[in-house]
Amino acid sequence: RWQIAIKQRSEAKEATIKSIIWQTRRTGRVTPVLEIEPIELSGATVGRVTAHHAGNVKALQLGKGAVITVERSGEVIPKIVAVIKKASRTQIAKNCASCSCALTWQRDFLICTNHSDCPAQVENTLEHFFKIHGQVDGFGSKSIEKLVAAGVDTLEKIYDSSEEDFQEAGFGPGQSKNLRTELDRSLQVETEDWRFLGAFGIPQLGRGDSRRLLQHMRLNDLAKVTKEEIMAVEGFAEISSADIVGGLTKKWPTIKHMLSLGFNLSETPLL
Numbered sequence: 001r002w003q004i005a006i007k008q009r010s011e012a013k014e015a016t017i018k019s020i021i022w023q024t025r026r027t028g029r030v031t032p033v034l035e036i037e038p039i040e041l042s043g044a045t046v047g048r049v050t051a052h053h054a055g056n057v058k059a060l061q062l063g064k065g066a067v068i069t070v071e072r073s074g075e076v077i078p079k080i081v082a083v084i085k086k087a088s089r090t091q092i093a094k095n096c097a098s099c100s101c102a103l104t105w106q107r108d109f110l111i112c113t114n115h116s117d118c119p120a121q122v123e124n125t126l127e128h129f130f131k132i133h134g135q136v137d138g139f140g141s142k143s144i145e146k147l148v149a150a151g152v153d154t155l156e157k158i159y160d161s162s163e164e165d166f167q168e169a170g171f172g173p174g175q176s177k178n179l180r181t182e183l184d185r186s187l188q189v190e191t192e193d194w195r196f197l198g199a200f201g202i203p204q205l206g207r208g209d210s211r212r213l214l215q216h217m218r219l220n221d222l223a224k225v226t227k228e229e230i231m232a233v234e235g236f237a238e239i240s241s242a243d244i245v246g247g248l249t250k251k252w253p254t255i256k257h258m259l260s261l262g263f264n265l266s267e268t269p270l271l
């Protein structure tokens with residue numbers, strides 16, 4: 001199947017794997033990025049290729065010295081489409097690169113289950129909020145990393161920080177002022193309630209599902225929503241509804257605190 005696919009696509013090339021970098025994502029999934037000897041592909045130099053999940057690394061026997069075929073289509077990160085030569089030793093991470101916790105398997109994925117104390121997960125969760133909320137500048141990965149290292153590791157703490165607090169966390173006076181101004185602006189600028197809800201990164205409750213849910217209930221009602229009430233909304237199955245209730249219960253103290261700050265939210269029209 002792969003051979004046929006390669007013939008039809010012109011943007012595929014062979015590459016040798018130098019090493020595998022294991023990245024801990026927001027959800028705790030630890031995903032493999034293959035570092036390769038750089039190749040030219042569709043006019044760009046490619047040095048990294050995604051292998052999607054640990055199951056692939058195991059099944060395809062990837063590791064240092066393995067030769068793979070790499071494809072790049074459009075702007076997406078290049079991916080592996082075939083294995084020419086397997087590695088003599090498969091490289092699977094045993095511990096989280098961010099918090100050192102032992103990783104566990106969940107189907108094809110390696111998971112760091114240290115969700116609340118793993119710096120990578122904490123940072124990615126905070127970054128996710130600002131990215132999805134989409135109204136604030138200045139809270140990219142570098143700033144978040146600095147804040148988390150200084151112990152400002154929750155949305156509550158970030159929003160409660162003054163200019164002086166940001167300076168204490170290691171930011172210069174100008175940037176500290178900007179960060180505080182940006183936070184204030186994020187409260188004032190009108191934001192859809194489904195975007196706000198989707199920004200908390202609750203499993204099964206991204207922007208699309210948040211919007212569908214808020215067409216049937218108000219944001220404040222979610223504090224006490226039941227699995228059955230979510231299942232009554234079209235498109236929500238039992239398992240994902242249970243996940244959503246679990247996620248809301250865990251996140252509600254944060255959501256409640258954020259709501260108390262007075263975000264200017266526009267309500268999704270009820271159906």
Ligand SMILES: [Zn+2]
Nearest residue numbers: 096099112118
């Ligand atoms: Zn971790």
